[in-house]
Amino acid sequence: MEQTLHITPAQYEVLNMLSCITHDEDVAELKNVIVRFLNSRLQNEIDHLWDNGTLNEEKISEWKHEHMRTPYKN
Numbered sequence: 001m002e003q004t005l006h007i008t009p010a011q012y013e014v015l016n017m018l019s020c021i022t023h024d025e026d027v028a029e030l031k032n033v034i035v036r037f038l039n040s041r042l043q044n045e046i047d048h049l050w051d052n053g054t055l056n057e058e059k060i061s062e063w064k065h066e067h068m069r070t071p072y073k074n
Contacts, residue, residue: 007015021027049055 018030021030046055
């Protein structure tokens, strides 16, 4: 079965920009920039959840006792 890869216009644009990166040092620096960007986005979302009450100390305490494993299939 043949699998077709679908990319969004944004992903295509990023791939085009990455085509000029040829040095390992540049790849490492870009990786750090992307990690900082994603970390900022995640922190903003967590702050939003905290501000609207979806996330709080009680919810975090509940997570300590949750078992979120994928169930085994027989």
